[in-house]
Amino acid sequence: MAKKKTQKSNSDTLDFSKYIRWFWMVFAGGIVAVLLLFLLASWGFLGEMPDHTRLENPETNLATEIISSDGETLGKFYFNDNRTPVAYDDLPKNLVDALIATEDIRFYNHSGIDARGFLRALTGRGGGASTISQQLAKQLFTDQVSKNKFQRGLQKVREWIIAIRLERQYTKEEIIAQYFNIYDFGNNGDGIRSAARIYFGKEPKELDLKESAMLVGMFKNSSLYNPIPSRNPVGTKNRRNVVLAQLAKYEYISQEVKDSLQNTDLDLNFTPETHREGIATYFREYLRAFMKNWVNDEKNRKPDGTKYNINSDGLKVFTTIDSRMQKYAEEAVALHMPRLQAEFDHQNTPERNATAPFLELTNAEINKLLKDGMRRGERWRILKNQGLSEKEIEATFYEPIEMKVFKWIDGKAGEVDTIMKPIDSMRYYKSFLRPGMMSMDPQTGHVKAWVGGMNYKHFQYDMVKQGKRQVGSTFKPFVYATAIDQLQLSPCDSFPRSPITIEANKFGNPEPWTTKNSDGNYSGVQTLKEALASSTNTITARLMNEIGPQPVAEMAKKLGVEQDILPVPAIALGTPDISIYEMVAAYSTFANKGVYNKPVMVTRIEDKNGTILYQFVPESRDVLSEEVAYVTVNLLEGVTQAGSGRRLRHKGFDKWNALYREIMTGYPYELTNPIAGKTGTTQNQSDGWFMGMVPNLVTGVWVGAEDRAAHFSSITYGQGASMALPIWGLYMKACYADATLSVSQDEFDKPEELSINVNCDFVEEGDLKEESNPLDEIEVDF
Structure with missing residues (x-):
């Protein structure tokens, strides 16, 4: 047993x-x-693994950054990834603390894998197992999360290995910076820099504690915890408060600070970064075309011979635009245009004008104009490419559809939802007056502000460089400068105001040409300074009769007018179509002592590593002697002393018409410093201009409708002094109020040897009437 x-x-x-x-x-x-x-x-x-080279240089798309002359970011070019990396030193401590406290408290103690965190997650005791290094590995080198558990497990293994390799390759600080730079925070907020700018209007280093906590909270799920009102502001705030609680738990902040901050709102400053919004939108689109031409040039290639991609290669484009001056220019436009538009709409109701917004056109002519517009539009092109016939395409313009349209709302640019026929929307948009404005330093050619319109989203045609319009009396200084250069005339020389006829066949003119003065006054004489100030057409015609149109056309060409000007006498009154870009460059030659500088917009281009790829070379030429240029400037000063530009100096307008006073936004301007300038008004008030100069800044402003048949019926509101001059006045007042700018208030430099007399009897600034009524002193510039 x-x-x-x-x-x-x-x-x-x-x-x-x-x-x-x-x-x-x-x-x-x-x-x-x-x-x-x-x-x-x-x-x-188990799947491609990054080698040493890829670990050293991860493949991430970087946006091209557009940088102003004062170091601000104007915008970016990107396709999907609006990403601009920042260094660890540019991250605030509270942002890093929030990340560590929330995502990986033992970050500084592990080498890529947190064993304790993994065991905690494995035993179901809560908390995540992924370290910051693993999350970075997933963002950089692995695919999106698979729903298949087996595949997800294999992917996790790859993440662990990559995380360890990242820890060997980079410092802890570099890993943190990369993680912040790679993450997509939503709303084009790719990376921490874009997110900080979009959600709070700040650079990352300026973020405060609660702002940092909100952004770190978004790491959990940037789609779910999105703060904009249409998404999940309540959930985002709750998630932010979890991050604040983690900071208190690990004693980065006190309980009192946590409790205080948890009771605050998100306090967003939501500033979308899109191609159609933000500052300098029209300039940025000009720059996009500039950059496309640059990258297509075979001289500008990467070391491997391939083209640069402006949307993903992280280029830095340094521009001449000053963000402060650009802001003031856009604000001036935004202040004046809704008031001017309100008066235009008041005068162009269907009851007052049956063909509104057009004048002098029959219904048949209006229909033809609209049909021509159909064929030039994007809608026509798209439907044509889809194979529709012209008849079918035209029919779609008469079918009501849902759309958003631009509208001035309480004096600000906005848009409204509506149902409208596309043909009616075309007529609607043709009723809007549009602005264009450019500002340039004449000594360097650096363009400081560029406003191609009032709202790029709805009006994409750039009126600075693309648009060319009749310039009216702003062309007269070209005639005067040519006459002074050839005949050595003085501003004090007098000429009769009487009519003059240039005979047929003289200068190639097929018919006799006789001018009229806008005020109907042909008696007496005027000095050249008085004649330019009052824009006397007959005296300009007399100068043209003496020198001929060919030298004037050649002068315009030397001053930077790009297209050929037909040398006929009528150009004396401003019949050519010229862009603001060209006009500002031309007037800058006068302010720059006769030396033309080609406008400069880009000073240099760098790659993502800071290597300079392009640096501009100035283009300049002598056009006039210093003496002739100074005399021309002296003549133009008369316009702001006793001509249509003198309202820049008025101190009051108690007797002025109330409606007129309303559109003279910001009046009185009370500018006392030397200013040279010229207003311009074309026939039927279709185009209003003002060109204004101080010694180191020349600015041109144009206002008009898309079609010349849409315009003010009276010169009171349709002249350049009413349409364009107020924008210049507002802009300059803002520039002078900014102590960080150095816009000159000094006299224009006078040549040491001046043989031409400029000291003649003239109405000086001190003689101006403070309560002059502009309706009694209307000046027409055609």
Whole structure:
């Protein structure tokens, strides 16, 4: 009996030993399998693994950054990724603390994998197992999360290996910076810099504690915890408060600070960064075309011979635009245009004008104009490419559809939802007056402000460089400068105001040409200074009769007018179509002592590593002598002393018409410094101009409708002094109020040797009437 028990005991022992052996075999096999799994993963059998080169230079799309002359970001070019990286030193401590406290409290103590965190997650005790390094590895080098658990497990293995390699490749600080730079915060907020600017209007280093907590909270799910009103502001605030609680838990902040901040609102400053919004939108689109031409030039290639991509290669484009002056220019436009538009709409109701917004056109002519517009539009092009016939396309313009249209709302640019026929929307948009404005330093050619319109989203045609319109009396200084250059005339020389006829065939003119003065006054004489100030057409015609149109056309060409001007006498009154860009460059020649500087918009281009790829070379030429240029400026000063530009200096307008006073936004301007300038008004008030100069800044402003048949019916509101001059006045007042700018208030430099007399009897600034009524002193510039 005892023997049987012993045999059974030995048998049980052998059986138990077998289990032990199997246990260790399975355990060892598991270890080997895990090691083999990691080895296979590291060798790339479970999916491509980044080599040393890719770890050193991760493939991320970087937006091209547009930088102003004062160091501000004007905008970016990107396709999908609006990403501009920042260094660790540019991240505030509270932002880094919030990340560590929320995502990986032992970040500084592990080498890519947090074993304690992994075991905690494995046993279901809460908390995530992924370290910051693993999350970065997933963002940079692995695919999106798979729903298949087995595939997700294999992906996790790859993340662990990559995380360890990242820890060997980079410092902890570099990993944190990369993580902030790679994450998509939504709403084009790719990376922390874009997110800080979009959600709070700040650079990352300016973020305060609660702002940092909100952005770190978005790491959990930037789509779910999105703060903009249409998404989830309540959930975003709750998530932010979780981050603040984590900061308090790990004693980065006190409980009192946590409680205080948790009771605050998100306080967003939502500033979308899109191609159609933000500052300098028209300039940025000009720059896009500039950059496309630059990258297509075979001289501008990467070291490997391929083209740069302006949307993903992280270029930095340094421009001449001053963000402060650009802001003041856009604000001046935004202040004046809704008031001017309100008066235009008041005068162009269907009851007052049956063909509104057009004048002097029959219904048949209006229909033709609209149909021509159909064929030039984007809608026509798209439907044509879809294979629709012209008849079918035209029919779609008469079918009501839902759309958003631009509207001035309480004096600000906005848009409203409506249902409208596309043909009616075309007529609607043709009723809007549009502005264009450019400002330039004449000594350097650097363009400081560029406003191609009032709202790029709805009016994409750039009126600075693309648009060319009749310039009216702003062309007269070209005639005067040519006459002074050829005949050595003085501003004090007098000429009769009487009519003059230039005979047929003289200067190639096919018919006799006789001018009229806008005020109907042809008696007496005027000095040249008085004649330019009052824009006397007959005296300008007399100068043209003396010198001929060919030298004037050549002068315009030397001054930077790009297109050929037909040399006929009528150009004396401003019949050519010229862009603001060209006019500002031309007037800058007068302010720059006769030296023309081609406008400069880009000073240099750098790659993402700071290597200079392009640096501009100034283009200049002598056009006039210093003496002739100064005399021309002296003549133009008369316009702001006793001509249509003198309202820049008025101190009051108590007797002025109330409606007129309303559109003279910001009046009185009370500018007392030397200003040279010229207003311009074309036939039927279709175009209003003002060109204004101080020694180191020349600015041109144009206002008009898309079609010349849409215009004010009276000169009271339709002249350049009413349409364009107020924008210049508002802009300059803002520039002078900014102590950080250095816009000159000094006299224009006078040549040491001046043989032409400029000291003649003239109405000086001190003689101006403070309560002059502009309705009694209307000046027409055609």
